[in-house]
Amino acid sequence: KNQVEQSPQSLIILEGKNCTLQCNYTVSPFSNLRWYKQDTGRGPVSLTIMTFSENTKSNGRYTATLDADTKQSSLHITASQLSDSASYICVVSAKKTLTGGSYIPTFGRGTSLIVHP
Amino acid sequence: DADVTQTPRNRITKTGKRIMLECSQTKGHDRMYWYRQDPGLGLRLIYYSFDVKDINKGEISDGYSVSRQAQAKFSLSLESAIPNQTALYFCATSDQFGRGGTGELFFGEGSRLTVL
Numbered sequence: 704k705n706q707v708e709q710s711p712q713s714l715i716i717l718e719g720k721n722c723t724l725q726c727n728y729t730v731s732p733f734s735n736l737r738w739y740k741q742d743t744g745r746g747p748v749s750l751t752i753m754t755f756s757e758n759t760k761s762n763g764r765y766t767a768t769l770d771a772d773t774k775q776s777s778l779h780i781t782a783s784q785l786s787d788s789a790s791y792i793c794v795v796s797a798k799k800t801l802t803g804g805s806y807i808p809t810f811g812r813g814t815s816l817i818v819h820p
Numbered sequence: 821d822a823d824v825t826q827t828p829r830n831r832i833t834k835t836g837k838r839i840m841l842e843c844s845q846t847k848g849h850d851r852m853y854w855y856r857q858d859p860g861l862g863l864r865l866i867y868y869s870f871d872v873k874d875i876n877k878g879e880i881s882d883g884y885s886v887s888r889q890a891q892a893k894f895s896l897s898l899e900s901a902i903p904n905q906t907a908l909y910f911c912a913t914s915d916q917f918g919r920g921g922t923g924e925l926f927f928g929e930g931s932r933l934t935v936l
Contacts, residue, residue, distance in 0.1 A: 734917060734923075735917060735923065737923075737924070737925075739925075744908075744930065745929060745930070746824075746910055746912070746927025746929055747863075747910075747925070748927070749924045749925070752922065752923075752924070792862065792863070794925070796917060796923060807865070807868065808923075808925065810862050810863045810864075810865075811862065812860070812861065812862035813862050
């Protein structure tokens with residue numbers, strides 16, 4: 704069964720500090736992995752996408768890494784800001800197989816990040 | 821205007837009532853989804869559609885039905901609402917990853933449903 708596990712479940716940090724969120728997955732065959740940011744009461748918004756051949760990708764203060772061998776990804780946030788307070792969701796999609804498949808994404812439960820001033 | 825629009829944004833209803841949540845999109849995507857979000861459980865897929873004539877059950881489809889009226893419209897119905905269907909509901913759209921698409925999900929602002 705395809706699964707995505709995220710850790711920690713929640714995290715509290717001080718403004719200006721760095722943090723790293725983890726994502727482990729068992730989705731197979733792997734197609735791509737996305738990190739989404741969800742502000743409270745809003746819909747998630749994509750931060751970055753990682754494909755099999757990519758190890759690192761940055762989007763401003765957000766840097767995602769992917770280790771396809773160990774099936775792990777991380778999202779590193781540098782110099783955190785109050786606006787980074789949100790839930791961060793790891794979403795992994797499977798590759799379409801010869802018999803079908805449809806890239807249905809598998810969602811992690813998210814990491815809730817709170818940045819304090 | 822938002823790319824993905826959900827109506828209503830908030831709804832309070834009573835047990836046994838029929839409820840419809842509507843979703844429309846201007847992204848031109850073929851794929852549309854309905855998700856439910858509960859605290860601590862993340863987003864769970866209710867139904868999805870890859871084409872106007874295509875409807876598929878997700879992991880928690882019991883008690884729900886959907887209708888894909890057009891490429892841009894996908895509605896979710898609760899035929900007889902019950903209190904444990906109280907949740908935040910999201911509609912999303914995407915194109916297909918590969919074949920020139922990114923597979924990115926674009927979400928609406930959510931519909932908060934309370935069943936008393």
